[in-house]
Amino acid sequence: MSRSPLTRDLGPEEHLDLDGHLTAWSWAEGDPVFLAGEEVTGSYLVVSGRVRVTRDTIDGKEITVDIAAPGDVIGPLDIRASEAVDSAWAMETTCALHLPAEALAEVVEKHPKLALAIIRMQQDRLAQSRERDIAQATKTVEQRVAKVLRRLNGKLGQLQADGSSLLQVRLRRDDIAGMAGTTLESASRAMSKMKKSGIIDSGREWVAIADPDALDTLIGEE
Structure with a gap:
């Protein structure tokens, strides 16, 4: 407790x-x-x-x-x-x-x-x-997905030897879509873009935050 x-x-x-x-x-x-x-x-x-x-x-x-x-x-x-x-x-x-x-x-x-x-x-x-x-009205899908990942990283992230932070949960793409208030297809596109940019790494039901500073930059000022 x-x-x-x-x-x-x-x-x-x-x-x-x-x-x-x-x-x-x-x-x-x-x-x-x-x-x-x-x-x-x-x-x-x-x-x-x-x-x-x-x-x-x-x-x-x-x-x-x-x-x-x-x-x-x-x-x-x-x-x-x-x-x-x-x-x-x-x-x-x-x-x-x-x-x-x-x-x-x-x-x-x-x-x-x-x-x-x-x-x-x-x-x-x-x-x-x-x-x-x-x-929903002021942020892009990519920003909303990034914010979901940052929040999950805050309570589920575990630092890895390479400096990335692995989210300790089996995370489906539709979970991320639901929390970000978007469709599965849009969430998948946003995550693919972040992966290509080196901000995250991901696979089947797992996500790691590779560059938390870049993630913060993508989300922008609160």
């Missing part, structure tokens, strides 16, 4: 108290953690594994909106059971800690640091959603 922005500021005694409300869950590769439209009884703190978060579009397509890694929280942070907007799927064997919705109010009241962390997390989620909408 020390890696999660939700709990990393808590002290040892606060962690012990929070542990009393948590239960451990696990899923095999391909299992749903929860499905859109289902009643979700709490939130999940990912401890190990990777989780693909997907959303159904109005025309019936499923797009990837996020990939959760250890330390990330998925599911609604609500004091009542609520309907899931997105679906979440285990990309590999995944373990998570479940915090029941009915326990959230008690935990937040006892631990102000956790309450502040929840507010910051909700603000970050809103900011990401707002940035995604703005980018």
Whole structure:
């Protein structure tokens, strides 16, 4: 829990108290953690594994909106059971800690640091959603794809001997397309262009950031 922005500021005694409300869950590769439209009884703190978060579009397509890694929280942070907007799927064997919705109010009241962390997390989620909408109108497809790769590199990148950063996840092109808000074909063209420029390297379900400075330059000023 020390890696999660939700709990990393808590002290040892606060962690012990929070542990009393948590239960451990696990899923095999391909299992749903929860499905859109289902009643979700709490939130999940990912401890190990990777989780693909997907959303159904109005025309019936499923797009990837996020990939959760250890330390990330998925599911609604609500004091009542609520309907899931997105679906979440285990990309590999995944373990998570479940915090029941009915326990959230008690935990937040006892631990102000956790309450502040929840507010910051909700603000970050809103900011990401707002940035995604703005980018649709102001950024090129290549810039949007580059920004997705930079964000994933921030939480999943592992430095290699050659100086590149390998994203530690099986990453499909349609995952990148969904998170960038574009089509599979457009995302593939953007990545091919970045690969030819030496900014990234990639293969079947893997991506490495070869030149992070060039990636930042491509994205431009925020």
